[in-house]
Amino acid sequence: MPLIALLPGDGIGPEVVAEARRVLEALALGVTFETAPVGGAAYLVAGNSLPPETLALAKRADAVLFGAVGDPQFDALERRLRPEAAILGLRRELGLFANLRPxxxxxxxxxxxxxxxxxxxxxxxxxxxxxxxxxxxxxxxxxxxxxxxxxxxxxxxxxxxxxxxxxxxxxxxxxxxxxxxxxxxxxxxxxxxxxxxxxxxxxxxxxxxxxxxxxxxxxxxxxxxxxxxxxxxxxxxxxxxxxxxxxxxxxxxxxxMLPSASLSSWRSSLGLYEPIHGSAPDIAGQGIANPCGTILSAAMLLDHSLDMAGAARRIEAAVAKAIADGARTADIGGTLSTSAMGDAILAAL
The missing domain is CATH 3.40.718.10 (Isopropylmalate Dehydrogenase)
Incomplete structure (x- = not known):
């Protein structure tokens, strides 16, 4: 049974990763999930933005779905301890040298x-x-x-x-x-x-x-x-x-709106998938972040790492249909909350 490591991270990361998980669960693909802290959230509990347990999970998983890292409260730390060091460390430790950004x-x-x-x-x-x-x-x-x-x-x-x-x-x-x-x-x-x-x-x-x-x-x-x-x-x-x-x-x-995939080759199986936006601490916790980039990153995950192209196309079509039907978060001219946007995509799915 494929294992997806969920690393929500900081700021709006947990909010958007939660919506992507809802979409993946709705597809009933037989995958399992494990969650671990990363970035500033990990530093607060472990004194390390990329704890050994988090890295071990990422290496053990079939794919990693990543939220975002970064928060101004950590800017005074040594660079090696800052939240951003976690994503650089994951790329290095997993050999993820190729980033695809459609x-x-x-x-x-x-x-x-x-x-x-x-x-x-x-x-x-x-x-x-x-x-x-x-x-x-x-x-x-x-x-x-x-x-x-x-x-x-x-x-x-x-x-x-x-x-x-x-x-x-x-x-x-x-x-x-x-x-x-x-x-x-x-x-x-x-x-x-x-x-x-x-x-x-x-x-x-x-x-x-x-x-x-x-x-x-x-x-x-x-x-x-x-x-x-x-x-x-x-x-x-x-x-x-x-x-x-x-x-x-x-x-x-x-x-x-935009997803990304970080891979170790063009035909890679293990990959790390994340929206290209940052942690947006200014709107964190307000429930207004756009989850589409993360949900579309989940589609890339299914396509590149789990060989589930059909399910990936369903997610992409559901996002497109939800938007065509008028579902919009604030950044794309609407008023829907993060979870309401997720609801619209689930309804289209």
Whole structure:
């Protein structure tokens, strides 16, 4: 019987994960659930944002459904103790180097996208973000420079093996969509990006059926607003992928709508699934968070980790139908509570 580890985390994480669990239970798929603390919630009870018991559960499970971590009350802690260290630790310990972040406009939400409706309707892309390298995992520190001036520094680095494996995830993903891959970098300025571009070009020789293009990250940010329909799959590094996927989510209407999957290969079984929004401590406990991103993350979980594509499509169709019928939380122009949005999706299911 498949085991799903539920790691709700902080802020609105417990609220949205609860709704995703309701949807999964309604499908009666024969899965089991175990819950463990992570992030700030774990630090409060264990003095560690990623307790050994939580990590052990994640490794033992068939898939992980993750909420969100982070709270300003922990900002004074050492960086290794902060809630955000938990998600970085999970990615590292589980070998989750590939992050898939789809972005498409759900019909009926044209009015909440900041783009013109005729442009917003064309959004149907997937960002493949490298997840365990770049400045997030490079050497970093604080020091005193000349004249006693304080400095902070972070090292951006990739080796060719790291670039090749994420490039292959990008090509394989594009091969299963519209066979268009755009590699985003900053090769005109960064040596790290020049290596990235060189390796992506080398890997492209194994994928003659995929149309490869390159784009600088500043231009990619502009093109996502000007003409998002030109993109099919984007492959990029950790930092650029973090920024561009958040931008793509708002082009599609709301960051609360979009799911993600973190995998150890394009055909991975074990994966970690989470909405791309954060913990939103300013609205935590108010019951107004949008659970759609987490519910759609559960659909990705069924698809990628449990080989239940049919159930995944049912969830996606139920979310689309609920929205088409007028169900909206505050971030997408409505008044429904988190649980009421879950009710609407369950009714559509």
């Amino acid at each position: 972005s498409s406009l759900t019909p009926g939400l044209e009015d909440v996208s900041p783009l013109k409706p005729e442009i917003a309707r064309g959004i149907d892309l997937l960002i493949v973000r490298e997840l365990t390298g770049d400045v997030y995992f490079g050497e970093k520190g604080r020091r005193t420079g000349l004249g006693g001036v304080r400095e902070g520094w972070d090292s951006m680095r990739y080796d060719e093996v790291e670039v090749e494996r994420i490039a292959r995830v990008g090509f394989e993903t594009a091969r299963r969509r519209r066979k268009k891959l755009c590699s985003v970098d900053k090769a005109n300025v960064l040596e790290t990006s020049q290596l990235w571009r060189d390796v992506v070009n080398e890997v492209s020789g194994d994928y003659d059926d995929v149309d490869l293009t390159h784009m600088y990250v500043d231009n990619a940010a502009m093109q996502l607003v000007r003409d998002p329909a030109q993109f099919d799959v984007i492959v990029t590094g950790n930092l650029f992928g973090d920024i561009l996927s958040d931008q793509a989510s708002m082009c599609a209407g709301s960051i609360g």
